[in-house]
Amino acid sequence: MFIVKIIKYFFQAIFVYLFFIIIKIIGLNLSRKFFSFLFNTIGPHIKSQQTINNNLEKFLGIQNDDIKNNIKHKMWNNYGKTFVEYLYLKKFRDNNNHIDIKGEEILNKIQQSNKPVIFVSGHFANFELMSMELTKRNHKLATIYRPLNNFFLNFFMEYLRKKYICQNQIKKGLVGVKDSIHFIKNNFSIALMIDQRVSEGKKLPFFEHMAFTTTMPAQMALKFNLDIVPIYISRKSNDNFEIEIYEPIKVSKNDETEANKINISIKLNKILEEMILKDPGQWIWTHNRWK
Numbered sequence: 193m194f195i196v197k198i199i200k201y202f203f204q205a206i207f208v209y210l211f212f213i214i215i216k217i218i219g220l221n222l223s224r225k226f227f228s229f230l231f232n233t234i235g236p237h238i239k240s241q242q243t244i245n246n247n248l249e250k251f252l253g254i255q256n257d258d259i260k261n262n263i264k265h266k267m268w269n270n271y272g273k274t275f276v277e278y279l280y281l282k283k284f285r286d287n288n289n290h291i292d293i294k295g296e297e298i299l300n301k302i303q304q305s306n307k308p309v310i311f312v313s314g315h316f317a318n319f320e321l322m323s324m325e326l327t328k329r330n331h332k333l334a335t336i337y338r339p340l341n342n343f344f345l346n347f348f349m350e351y352l353r354k355k356y357i358c359q360n361q362i363k364k365g366l367v368g369v370k371d372s373i374h375f376i377k378n379n380f381s382i383a384l385m386i387d388q389r390v391s392e393g394k395k396l397p398f399f400e401h402m403a404f405t406t407t408m409p410a411q412m413a414l415k416f417n418l419d420i421v422p423i424y425i426s427r428k429s430n431d432n433f434e435i436e437i438y439e440p441i442k443v444s445k446n447d448e449t450e451a452n453k454i455n456i457s458i459k460l461n462k463i464l465e466e467m468i469l470k471d472p473g474q475w476i477w478t479h480n481r482w483k
Contacts, residue, residue, distance in 0.1 A: 200201045205344035214244070215279045224431060225277040231272030232265060237272060240478040246475045250401050251468075266473025268429055274318045280358035284321060291325060295437030302421070302440075308332070308376055309419045309440065310464040311411045314387030314464055315428035315476040325385050327437060334360035336384040336408075337370055358383070369408070376416050384408065386460055388479050394454060398461045403482045410443075410456035417445035420460070424467045426474050438463070 204212060235241070244267075247348045248260045293299075302309055311333075313322055319352040323335045335358045340346040353361055360375065364384075372382050387405045399429040413420050417464070421439035426434050441458065468475045 201342040201344050204342055208345055211275075212279055215276050220280050220283070223237045223279075224273045227272035227276050228269040229272070231275070232268040235268040235271070236264070236336070243480050245479045247479075247481060250319045250482055251399055251472070255261065255295075256326040256431060263477070265470045266471075267477055268476070270317060270474060271476065273427070274320075277318050278352055279321075281320070281324070281352055285324060285356045286329065288328075290431075291321065291433045291435060293325065293435045293437065295439075298421070298437045298439065299326070299331070302381075302419075303329070307418070308379055308381040308416075309421045310413050311381060311421050311423055312386045312409050312460060313383075313423045313425070314385055314467060315479070317425045317433060319327045319385070319425060319427065320353070320357050321433060322423050322425050322435060324356065325454060326381075326383065327358050333358050333378045334362050334372065334382055336372065336382065338362055338364045338388070339352055340470070345410065372408075372412065376412065376418070382412065387475070388462055389480070389481050394400045394457065396454070396458050397460055398448055398481065401482050405457055405461055407453050409460060411454045413441075413443040413456065414445060414448040415441065419443060420456070422463050422467075424470070426471060 202332055207323045211227075211283065212230070215227070215236040244264060247259075250265060279314065311322075311326065312321065321331060326333050335353075337353065340349055350361060362371045363377070376382060384406075386409060388406075390406045391404060393404040395402045397403075398405065409420055419442055421440045424436045425437070426436075429433060441456070441459065464467065
């Protein structure tokens with residue numbers, strides 16, 4: 193079984209690397225058009241299609257299929273474009289004309305305070321650009337990530353993330369928690385996604401359905417007396433981006449109780465809901481969020 197999985201991962205990686213070569217040959221703009229079309233063509237036939245439909249049913253209830261199809265179409269478009277943009281992270285790193293930031297004064301205050309915070313977000317638009325923009329502005333940052341199952345691809349993705357997004361990458365899990373504490377004690381902010389299902393989390397309401405939810409931001413914020421700062425990114429029609437920095441959620445170490453940990457996590461789920469409602473097609477619906 194293990195050998196079969198290795199062979200499967202190997203051939204998957206071959207296809208992906210061939211796509212990467214094509215992307216570099218034909219350029220960013222043409223690649224975005226081609227791969228958004230390709231992902232929209234292939235996407236509806238992959239295994240995660242049932243997960244997407246189940247998620248949208250929980251989100252929308254019984255709604256016109258046209259609404260659901262429009263969300264899926266926009267999601268696959270974004271998926272294809274984000275896939276392409278991994279090969280152009282250096283371009284985004286070296287330029288600022290592709291992005292606007294709302295709430296940059298909040299980032300300035302955080303930097304002036306010389307105190308770390310917990311940045312939280314979800315898989316919206318090209319989510320990688322959020323951490324990149326923080327590090328471009330000289331925020332001391334470490335990001336928590338989930339390694340790809342395909343190790344033939346993961347080493348390359350880790351290389352890109354460390355080189356262009358954030359040098360300090362923390363693998364999700366128990367070791368990652370220890371690493372996060374080490375970075376916080378050395379005055380680094382932590383960035384993590386809170387929109388994926390986590391088996392070690394708590395079942396909390398998310399769009400009126402119970403979903404395993406990470407309590408890690410609340411735990412770290414309470415333990416180390418840190419603010420939590422939500423961030424949202426959206427892709428515009430011209431394939432530029434807008435990042436919105438939310439007002440910090442103030443947390444006090446004196447309130448370090450199990451009840452407050454849960455209440456903060458529920459509040460973060462509500463903020464995540466508000467982000468998704470801005471434009472549902474910007475979110476990645478392939479995660480089995482309510483399993």
